[in-house]
Amino acid sequence: MLFHVRMDVHLPHDLDPDVRADTVAREKAYSQRLQRAGKWPHLWRIAGEYSNISVFDVDSADELHDLLSALPLFPHMTIKVTPLATHPSKVTDALV
Numbered sequence: 165m166l167f168h169v170r171m172d173v174h175l176p177h178d179l180d181p182d183v184r185a186d187t188v189a190r191e192k193a194y195s196q197r198l199q200r201a202g203k204w205p206h207l208w209r210i211a212g213e214y215s216n217i218s219v220f221d222v223d224s225a226d227e228l229h230d231l232l233s234a235l236p237l238f239p240h241m242t243i244k245v246t247p248l249a250t251h252p253s254k255v256t257d258a259l260v
């Protein structure tokens with residue numbers, strides 16, 4: 165199952181710089197582990213914002229929830245999830 169996910173990060177301005185650096189480093193390692201596992205096939209920065217657009221490929225909404233809620237930045241994010249279904253006009257034999 166594919167899910168479109170938008171994450172907006174809102175780190176507190178008074179967050180200790182060492183805590184911030186550690187959290188961001190753990191987030192990067194965690195996200196790269198999920199990308200390598202094929203669970204997080206798209207990760208795009210929204211230009212000009214501390215936000216991303218992602219696509220997750222998971223077995224269920226419960227799995228997605230578990231993965232998202234384990235993000236080190238999860239306490240500092242607003243997350244919007246959109247389930248994706250197959251479009252009836254999608255060409256399946258196109259050369260891309």
Ligand SMILES: O=C(O)C[C@H]1C=CC(=O)O1
Pocket residue numbers: 171173191192193195207214215216237
């Ligand atoms: O920077 C972000 O968009 C938040 C988050 C998503 C992946 C990652 O490494 O950090």
